[in-house]
Each structure stands twice: as structure tokens, then as C-alpha cells.
Amino acid sequence: MTATPAAPAPPPLPDGHEFSADPARVDVARVHRWLSTDAYWALGRDLAQQQAAMTGSLNFGVYDAAGAQVAYARVVTDRATFAWLCDVYVDPAARGKGLGTALVARVREELRPFGLRRILLATHDAHAVYARLGFAPLERPEHFMALQPL
DSSP states (O other), rough: OOOOOOOOOOOOOOOEEEEEOOGGGOHHHHHOOOOHOOOTTTTTTTTTHHHHHHSSSSEEEETTTTTTTEEEEEEOOSSSSSSEEEEEOOOOTTTTTSSSHHHHHHHHHHGGGGGOOOEEEOOSSSSHHHHHHOOOOOOOOOGGOOOOOO
């Protein structure tokens, strides 16, 4: 078995911005507003559903110098073999500064100690962002299936 090469250090956050894995810092109302009104994958998601999703997940944020949340990511994981990176979102007013790339790179580093075999995600339009961080198309997509909706 070949060792996986070490990932490069996460790119720096813009001055004054801070990454946090503390779920208590997440601005739940802001995240819900972002996702339910502006994220194609979560349009119309109600607050109770968002809160339940957050409770069952790892939650990450980026905060500006004033402490306001400007980006969010959520990971569903068993902390042993698998993770699903989802709900990655950067406030429209904060886009174009590299916050999304820096956020996902830091999330990847937070997950590294778990020794996960696979981290999956789905994206409609941000393939290049994730590719810079080591994500690649599934080697055998024909092995994957989905059950939706229940």
C-alpha cells in the first residue's frame, strides 16, 4: 500500500478572519437563511430540519474580524471510516477572497486524525475549487447508488 502524500498546508485566511470548529459559534439563523434561500441544494429547508442536520454533524465556520460568521461547512461522519462534506457556503458579500477554499482545507485537516477511508461531496459548479484540495471524481461511480426520496 502506498502512503498518501501529506496535504499542503491550508491556504491562509484573509486578515482578521478566523476558522472555528466550535459548534457553539455557529450562527444557526444566518446559516439557515443562507442555505434555505440561496443554496440550490437546500432551498426551502425549514429551520427545524436545519437544526437537526447540524446537531447530527460536525459544524465549521469562518468568522470576520468583528466575529460575524461569513462561511459555513457541515460534515456528516462516523469519525472512523466515512464522511460527507456538505452545506459548504460563503456569504455572497465575502466571496472572491478564497474563504471557501481555506474553509474546506481546514475542514480536511480537522478530519485527518480520524483516518477516514473516504470523504465524499457533491457539487454542481465548484469542481475546480475542490480539485485544488485533492478531491477527484469517483473512480468507479457505477458502484454508488442512492435511495431518494424516502
